[in-house]
Amino acid sequence: MSKRLGWYKEGLCFECTGCGRCCSGGPGYVWVSDAEIEAIARHLKITDEECRRRYTRFCKGRISLKENLPSYDCVFLKGKLCSIYEARPTQCRTFPFWPQNLESRETWAEAALSCEGINKEARLVPISEIAIQLAKQEEADEGQ
Ligand code: SF4
DSSP: OGGGGGTTTOOOOEEEOOGGGGGGGSOOOOOOOOOHHHHHHHHTTTHHHHHHHHHEEETTTEEEEEEEEETTTTTTETTTTTTTGGGGOOHHTTTOOOHHSSOOOHHHHHTOOOOOOOBBOOOOOOHHHHHHHHHHHHHHHHHO
């Protein structure tokens, strides 16, 4: 086990409450790969090109989903629910087990300030599952 995985080797408490906060408010980015755009397009039964035009934007050298203004909510957030849930990108699937959140106890505590599901005691996520999510997110970061 790498040193980086050490501080949460006993697992971490997280259970999504469905509050929708991670998909709403404040400017942010949901990075998407070509394959993820294609998956969203298939889900919406539109062409890849239309999906790119209507729902994505180019920023910082990468492709992100658009946000609705002035709220900055994700373009796919409807009420508190994700309208493309089955086709949501890796970044959404792996939250909150992102490299930057898992860096230290402090960064995890910081993430908990904006996600009420973090540190909820209802569900202890084992390190084996955290490691899988982390690896998926690292792979997605490298591929975009
Ligand atoms: S902010 Fe946390 S609890 Fe709320 S919807 Fe997002 S992951 Fe779930």
